[in-house]
Amino acid sequence: MRPQERTGILMILPVLALVGFFTIYPFSYAIYLSFVKYVIFEPQNIGKWIGLKNYAGVLSSYYFSEAVLNTLVFTVLSVVTIVILAIGVSLALNEQFKGVGIVRFLILIPWAIPSASAGLMWRWIFHSYGWVNKILVPLGIIPEAIYFLGRGRLIEVGLIMIAQVWQQLPFCVVILMATLQLVPKELLDSAQVDGANAWQRFRHVTFPFIRIAVLILAAFQAMLAITVYDVIYVFTGGLWGMISYYAYSESFLLGDFGRGAALSITIAFTILIVILIILRILPGQKIYRYSFVEA
């Protein structure tokens, strides 16, 4: 081994040890847990091999189907909204006009705010004593307070989606704006000279350049939405949740770590399938370039 090689390996060793230990071991442990009985209230049975019973128990439960429905609605709504808005906003803010700098700066702020805080802020906006009511009712715009919360879960899912869009939009806009810099100005100009209208210029000149970035952002947002936890937990006051919250409550509230793990592994494989589908759509090399969206 050349000395340079040895130094190279030594230099990555601390990171490899840390990341390796904290990903391979927990994930294998979760797989193990999902096949054994691990209910903390039944200590005599802990570690007993029960095959696929945890999976069967989780998948057949009523809460699971409801959580899946909520998560699915939330994922589709938030991904579609975020992607469409991000494209529009990044195109608008990519133009040069007076004050564009300060707008770009201000809309970035929600990105850095903790999602737990974001959930609580939006709860205080839609609460019956919240800001929508406190502003609109005294002004006489709406006659009496609207009860946004507690009107059924799908309505709440929609409201939480607004909080999610609020938080995730800035990042997507920044990435798309950076990608838009790659569109050659001459191409757009010559398309305009040839008589293409704004939509045609976007569809046939701009979009091909940002297509892959859009796809990756959509995939990334889908992963975030499927595993959403913080915003939900705080927005609803920890009362109910989507699929991640269900995994949490199985483990920590009901004490059944086996089922919690089975559910987690199911989510992990669902996401893996999503990723594999995306990998098939995308040319391999480009994934690398955008893998920062995982951060």
Next chain:
Amino acid sequence: MSLRNRKKALLYIISLILVFFALFPIVTTFIGSLLTETELRTLPEETKWFSHGITFYYYYYTFFDGEFTSNPDIRYTLRSLVILNILYLPRIMLNSFIVALAVSLINISIGTIAAYSFARTTFRGSTPVFVFILLSRLLPPVALAVPYYVICFKLGISNTLLSVILIHSVLTLPFSIWYLTLYFRTIPLDLEESAMVDGCSMFQAMRRISLPIALSGLVAVSLFSFVLSYNEFMFAQFVLEKIEVQTLPVFLASLSTSTDVYWATQYTVLTLSIIPAIIFIGLIWRYIKISELAGALKY
């Protein structure tokens, strides 16, 4: 109106809506933290804005333990539980800061070294290891959360800041390494090679030549990892059960789920939790240019 002016007007309208959407929750939160409990608990139908005045009392009470005021608007119906817990807030803010700072330091130390190795040396297995580290982030957080709880318990580090520092480092390192690897690759090799010809070791060449050039990349990575760690909620909630070691998002969530809490206190803590975020964005804006990010994408 000419086409040009109409386009301009449209851009300004869009900008106005965007800024309103982005800032509305922040502004209302700040205003809410200055209102009295009585006003917050007045029905919307009976609300007269600012009829009970504004107060900094809840901030004061949060940081300086003392007799609770007798002002009935502020006092409302005295809620005991949170009054006890709220006194931990300075400690909790310090915890959050310590964790985020430690994570940031780990990222720019072992993360930088590893990124440098990926960018500059070739050894068998280098690419698979790089891919493994990047892809480790694809595991969904819930799948790791339960095992983390058990591991921290087994290692005897549950309910310590160390556990969260390690977990957050594992979460942030993949991004930092990816970013810094690309950054180092943009620095020409010749400079370092000539330094090594002159007798520097590889490590010295890195320290004396490349690191100063990569400084803005290091700043970016330390800021990003700081923000991510400062904001992380789920893992921190799982491994930190004792109030004196909790971080700010965990504390905030426990306030939000308690019914026995001053709403004004929620607004106060909320405001305190978002002030650092605004400072971070200022710093990030100052040090990271969108055009630079475009350079990284082009690579």
